[in-house]
Amino acid sequence: MNEDLYTDITPDEDAGLIAEKLALRFNQSINQTVKHLDTNRIEEVAKIVKECTTIYVYGLGASHIVAEDFTQKFTRIGKSVVNTVDHHLMASAMINASGPCMFVAISNSGETKEVLKLAQIAKQKKVSYDWDYAI
Known part of the structure; x- marks a missing residue:
């Protein structure tokens, strides 16, 4: 697994890496939400x-x-x-x-x-x- 995905977005970062970081965070948010839904x-x-x-x-x-x-x-x-x-x-x-x-x-x-x-x-x-x- 790419450890760079778990770091903050930085200036001049590759657009592909930014997209991957955002996707990871989005999926984590959705999974946490589903886990807590009543x-x-x-x-x-x-x-x-x-x-x-x-x-x-x-x-x-x-x-x-x-x-x-x-x-x-x-x-x-x-x-x-x-x-x-x-x-x-x-x-x-x-x-x-x-x-x-x-x-x-x-x-x-x-x-x-x-x-x-x-x-x-x-x-x-x-x-x-x-x-x-x-x-």
Whole structure:
């Protein structure tokens, strides 16, 4: 096995070696993800998503890019998704929510104050299900 594959990518490195390193890291990530997946939890979440008429999704900074991607993908399958970078608008939308809906908070650190406040509002309004789970 080529030990160079396990080193960091360096400037002026051969493009072929960079491609191999990226492929190795990608495959390792997929294998680790599969190992930790809880299929029962996935089925539970899929059922909730199916029942929801509206999904509220929020992320700030780089997490907003993930929220935008989430919005695009779920809108393509026919779900109504509310996504805005303005946490005040998101709070107003959730406070006035009706019907079965859910809130998806996206935060790399899990400590973003706007995300935590919106999660608190979602729980108070019962916009989110009571999960002890975070991705």
